[in-house]
Amino acid sequence: MTKTVDQSGISNQLANQAAGGAKKGPTIGDLFEQMKPAIAQAIPQHMTPERLLRIATTSIRTNPKLKVCTPESLLGAVMQCAQLGLEPSVLGHAYLVPYTNRKKDPNTGKVIATVEEAQFQIGYKGLLELARRTGQISSIVAHEVYENDLFEYEYGTGEKLRHVPADGERGTVTKYYAYAKFKDGGYSFLVMSKKDIEKHRDKFSKAKYGPWVDHFDEMAKKTVLKGLMKYMPISVEFAKAVSMDETTKREVSSDMSEVIDVTDWQPQENEEPRQEIGESAQ
Template sequence: MAAPAKATDQKELGKALANKAAASNGQGKTIAQLFDEMKPAIAQAIPKHLTPERLLRIATTSIRTNPKLKVCTPESLLGAVMQCAQLGLEPSILGHAYLVPYRNKKKDAAGKDLGWVDEAQFQIGYKGYIELARRTGHVSSIVAQAVHEKDLFEYEYGIDEKLRHVPADGDRGPVTKYYAYAKFKDGGYSFMVMSKRDIELHRDKFSKAKTYGPWVDHFDEMAKKTVLKALMKYMPISVEFQKAVSMDETTKREVSDDMSEVIDVTDWSEAQVEEAGEERDPDTGFPTNSPPEDEVTFE
C-alpha cells in the first residue's frame, strides 16, 4: 500500500487535481471517480470528528439530488467540497453547509471575459456558524431563533439591555423577527435582533441566489444565519474563525492546504444566458434537462 501524501505535499496535490479537472473538464468521469482522486487531499485536511468517506458520500448525495449541481464545473465542486473538509462541515440538509449552484463569469489569465459558466458556491449554514463559534472555546451558548406574531417578545439595547422571548402556545402566527444571542465563558453576553423585513432587504442586496437555493428552500435557516453574522461583528472571535467566515459564499477553482487563501472567483453581476438552442430555467439560467442520477458525468 502506498504511503499517504505528506501534509507539505497537499497543496501541490490539490492544485494538480483541480488543474486536471479544469483542463479536461473531468471528461467522462463520474462524481465518485473525481472524489476518489480527491480523497488523499481530503484525508489530510478533515478534522477527526469527520471521515473523508462520510464527507464525500454526503457531497455526492447533495449533487445527485440537485439537478443544478450536476452541470456545475468539476473544479468548482472540488473547491467547495474541500472548504467543507477544512471546516469540518457537512454539506447536507442538517444546515451546516450548502453547495449552491449559480451562474458565474469566467475569465482567462489576461482578464478576458470567457462568458458564463455553471459553478458551485460554498455557503455556511446557520448551524455551521453555531458549530464554528462553539469550537473557538470562548462561547458557552449561542442560539438563533425566530419570533412569531403571537409570541411575547421584549428587547432593549443600551446600558440596561434586556431580551425576553416566550413562545406562544398553539398557532403562533407568522414570523415577524429573528434574533441571536451568545453567552461567553467570561460571563458576558451579546444579542442582535432583526425584523423579517430587514432580513429580506439584506438578502435582496447581497444575494444573487435569492430566487433559488437556500433562500427559497431554507429561508428560516438563512434568516438565522444572517442575524448570527450580524451578531458576530460584536463577538470576540479568533483568527481561525475569521478565516472560516471569509470562506462563506465563495467560489474556488483550486484545492489548497488553506482554502481561505485561494482566490474567490465569484462574479456578483447579474447572470445572463448566452447559449443558443439550450433550454434553461428563466430564473436561474441553469439547464432544465439534467442527466439521470446514476449517470452523472462531467463531459
C-alpha cells in the first residue's frame, strides 16, 4: 500500500514560484530535496533517492531546454522514474524530454498560450527491464534487420521467425522485430518495417532533438516491443507501468499514477501533435 505523503508544502512552493514576485523562488534542487521523503517511499530497494535525484539534476543541468520546463512536470517525471525504478540517463532506461505545449482557442484554433513541460519517456532498455521484472518472461529481445541479413518470418498457424545476420557489410536497416519467450513455453513476436516505425515517429513526435533523433534504433526497438506487448500475458502492474510512458504530469503526488495525464503523447482527433521547444509554431 502506498503511504500518504503531505505535498502541500511543495505545492505552495510551486505556486509561489509560478507567481513570481520580488522574492527569489526555490530552485529545482530545493524542490527535489523536499520531494525526497516521497521518493524514498516510492523507490525500489535497488535504488536510493540520493542517486536518482543526483542523476536527474545532472540531466537537467546538461539540457538547457529542461531548465525552463515547469517544476511540476519535472518533479512528476522524476517521481515516475522513482516509482518504476528507472534512471533518467544515457543508459537508455528513461528520458526527461522537454516539450512546448500550445493551448489553442477552441473557437479560432489560434495558439493563446504556451508552456514548457518535461515528458517522462521509458527507454528501450527500461522497457526490457520492466518486462523481465514480471517474472513471466524467460527471454525478451528486439533487433534491427539489415538488407543483407537472412530474415524470414510468417504469421498464422505455421508462424516462424528466423534471423541470420550477414557477415561483413550488412547494408541499411529495413525492419525491426521483438521476440518474447514465456516461462510456460509459449512465445510471441512482432515485425515492423522501418517505414512503419518512421510513420509512428512522425505521427507522435515532431522532434528535432531528443531520443528519436539521438537514439533512433533504440526508440524503434522500443516501439516494436510496445506493439508486441499487446499480445503478451503481462501483469496488471506491468501494464500500468507501461501506461506511464510518454506522459506529462502537472501535479505532484506520492503516487503519480493517480495523477491525471493531461498531455498524453497521442494527439486528439483533428489536433496537431505537440511541438518540442525550439520548434517554430506554424
